[in-house]
């Protein structure tokens with residue numbers, strides 16, 4: 001297994017922010033990942049799992065303990081017609097293209113989401129009216145509290161809007177099994193292309209970012225719309241800025257720090273609170289050392305239900 005000490009993490013996040021991990025490991029087999037987590041638990045050392053780093057704000061002050069990156073666990077198999085199984089580190093766009101080639105529908109929404117299967121399960125990633133929970137049948141999950149690997153059903157994972165019952169501080173998604181209806185490959189390709197084109201038109205493709213910053217506070221109130229109306233486009237804190245293409249996207253202009261980002265998020269929340277009396281809660285997860293004040297940005301009053 002490849003591993004490094006004092007490894008800078010910014011290169012492993014899509015927003016290109018993140019200090020050093022004390023130790024960074026890249027397991028090449030699922031069993032290696034399970035053994036590593038077992039060993040770290042026995043030694044009572046801190047550990048974290050990252051996939052594509054596309055929904056994460058990692059502290060510029062770094063991460064104490066071991067960061068385990070899943071991106072070498074990429075096997076995809078078709079055990080039965082209509083079923084795809086993928087390891088945790090398989091990339092969603094790759095999985096979506098693979099499914100389309102097999103004439104399997106249901107992942108057209110995922111072609112522009114730069115995350116992994118594990119991250120998509122934790123976040124219940126979705127777009128264009130669909131989400132991972134719509135096709136996930138089961139997931140193999142390591143529960144670090146019991147040391148057991150179990151197969152959890154869709155119901156047990158209890159998906160909700162951009163979250164589920166699994167806690168990344170406790171559970172590690174090892175692989176997932178998807179049940180997908182057959183469709184004509186040309187039709188799947190048409191929907192995929194439509195979704196891809198829409199992204200190119202509406203998202204800041206040229207700048208490092210971590211996707212949508214805030215969850216929609218209500219089913220009929222998109223965070224991007226509220227932020228836009230509240231006038232946050234082009235707000236800046238140091239090298240972190242709100243995109244002028246999409247008000248719910250924060251971009252790194254070059255060398256932004258996690259502190260600059262949390263300050264910017266607070267200002268965005270304040271603008272929406274003032275304009276609409278609504279509290280926005282970030283969609284992103286955090287990792288590493290943050291102050292209480294920085295973390296208060298994640299303690300919005302409204303838990304999202306959109």
Ligand SMILES: Cc1cc2nc3c(=O)[nH]c(=O)nc-3n(C[C@H](O)[C@H](O)[C@H](O)COP(=O)(O)OP(=O)(O)OC[C@H]3O[C@@H](n4cnc5c(N)ncnc54)[C@H](O)[C@@H]3O)c2cc1C
Nearest residue numbers: 051052053054055115116118119120125126127173211285
């Ligand atoms: C340009 C862009 C567009 C995006 N568009 C969308 C979109 O349309 N819809 C959407 O829902 N999201 C979108 N995202 C956000 C993001 O891509 C998704 O949330 C994705 O599912 C995150 O996966 P990841 O592997 O990058 O997770 P990471 O960012 O690496 O991690 C996210 C969380 O999951 C945990 N985690 C990761 N892997 C595992 C695992 N195997 N086991 C346990 N915990 C794990 C991490 O610890 C962390 O808490 C977008 C992001 C970008 C940059």
